[in-house]
């Protein structure tokens with residue numbers, strides 16, 4: 001397998017412009033002759049599908065939801081970054097680029113990140129044009145707030161509903177194209193395999209989740225915009241339906257999977273409260289603009305927060321990272337919370353929590369201002385915990401939130417399967433070992449609105465202007481048979497244990513051994529335990545119901561089966577990376593003060609894994625990371 005990043009030559013600032021000029025174009029009259037399948041209608045998929053259709057291509061858009069508006073993107077709360085410098089506080093394209101590379105602990109591709117920063121400003125204009133109601137200052141200018149890992153305010157937001165408002169904007173663009181007949185929407189369709197003909201992606205196999213019908217769809221190119229895989233941990237802040245199946249099926253057909261072990265654990269989530277939970281809830285990072293994080297100084301101090309005097313409180317982020325304070329990046333803030341709790345200073349019944357306190361902000365600004373800024377988040381907190389964050393501090397603890405790993409893509413966002421493009425959270429592209437807050441929405445929309453529409457013609461221009469392959473091609477028949485057999489095997493297994501119970505057990509292994517902190521022996525144990533659990537699943541899982549109607553147990557079973565293989569690969573990747581960087585913290589590799597110890601000599605590369613067959617370990621490939629402009633330094637937020 002060759003990992004050619006196709007990074008353009010020339011100075012960093014000119015690479016993207018040069019690439020656009022060097023790229024091939026498709027004649028406007030020919031565009032409708034090309035069919036493009038877009039799987040996923042979250043922010044990345046909806047923006048890509050609507051833009052490609054607007055350009056004239058024939059698009060088929062797929063989602064397993066009943067409406068594109070239900071994509072997990074709708075959950076995004078805090079905001080979206082862009083280098084507009086509206087605050088006149090020293091922001092620039094270069095600074096956004098630098099913050100992102102540094103935030104990712106120097107494990108991302110420099111050229112991709114620079115392009116992301118370049119197009120960021122266009123995204124805001126595009127969304128405003130679509131009617132997204134971003135918060136505004138009194139004078140009408142769009143408002144900004146701060147997010148972690150940055151000392152400028154560049155985050156655009158719509159109260160705590162940024163993802164929802166952006167998705168409604170993207171969906172309205174998509175609906176326009178559906179109305180014009182340029183996008184055919186397949187709601188309630190789950191992609192269960194990729195079809196590869198003569199080495200090129202040429203279609204997908206889907207299951208209609210309402211009728212159970214298994215269908216074949218062909219095209220000249222396939223775009224995967226299927227989101228992240230945090231639910232491999234069972235408990236995460238992701239939507240319950242988020243999963244890895246589309247990406248994993250592409251991986252099994254030849255798409256390299258990059259940096260699978262890079263997981264983001266978000267510091268400000270509502271702590272786990274019991275064994276019955278199936279979901280964790282994020283309290284947006286935007287709260288760290290005004291909230292102060294602390295824990296009691298003394299282990300075992302169980303007094304209520306308001307009875308712990310100021311001098312017995314440890315505002316540990318402000319103490320350890322004075323220049324970034326409560327806005328230290330997520331990986332660092334999460335690890336600090338874990339350290340505090342490991343020392344026995346955690347709060348709440350489980351001891352796995354720290355305080356996020358708004359008292360000072362309320363005293364300074366008044367409750368009304370805080371309500372206006374974060375009211376809906378305080379309401380969510382109240383509904384879940386029964387506590388008012390206006391009266392007492394929130395309790396928070398880190399939880400799985402985002403996956404920086406994903407399918408490997410080159411500068412054109414094409415995977416190692418020609419014709420299979422991957423965008424949004426599903427690819428590994430821009431965040432290195434740690435994503436900065438408010439940068440996922442930026443990346444998903446950059447990919448969909450401004451990158452893919454420029455790079456996909458370069459590929460299509462080489463594809464003969466003939467109709468897409470017929471769906472009776474032997475590769476379609478084979479892929480369809482595989483899907484039918486897999487589905488049948490699950491339904492007829494007749495075991496004794498539920499899908500959920502297996503998912504929970506897998507999640508526990510992943511959290512304990514491949515979570516916030518990892519070590520060699522734990523990872524080796526996980527690599528032994530996961531295949532054994534997978535075998536037990538194959539022999540003893542019980543999937544109730546039938547295949548010819550709505551059957552969520554069947555849907556989950558297929559997804560959990562793929563999570564087993566992914567989980568094992570994540571542990572192998574974490575074991576191979578003998579360093580600590582970003583969200584990947586190997587206990588063996590730390591400085592005396594507990595900070596992550598990177599090894600640039602040995603590990604300044606992207607790990608990309610090639611599928612070698614069931615029960616065979618994947619082959620490890622590396623894309624070396626070369627920084628022309630940025631100097632790789634030890635990250636410091638002190």
Ligand SMILES: Cc1cc2nc3c(=O)[nH]c(=O)nc-3n(C[C@H](O)[C@H](O)[C@H](O)COP(=O)(O)OP(=O)(O)OC[C@H]3O[C@@H](n4cnc5c(N)ncnc54)[C@H](O)[C@@H]3O)c2cc1C
Nearest residue numbers: 040041042043044073076078079191227424425438440441
């Ligand atoms: C609670 C929460 C808050 C967040 N807040 C922010 C924030 O404030 N700012 C920020 O930048 N980021 C935030 N993020 C991250 C951000 O929301 C996501 O990274 C981003 O929305 C992912 O968008 P996407 O389009 O790549 O994928 P998704 O929105 O996950 O969409 C995936 C799509 O793929 C479809 N799909 C998946 N698999 C299949 C299949 N097999 N067949 C058919 N369809 C399939 C789904 O139906 C869906 O339409 C937050 C994340 C969480 C969990």
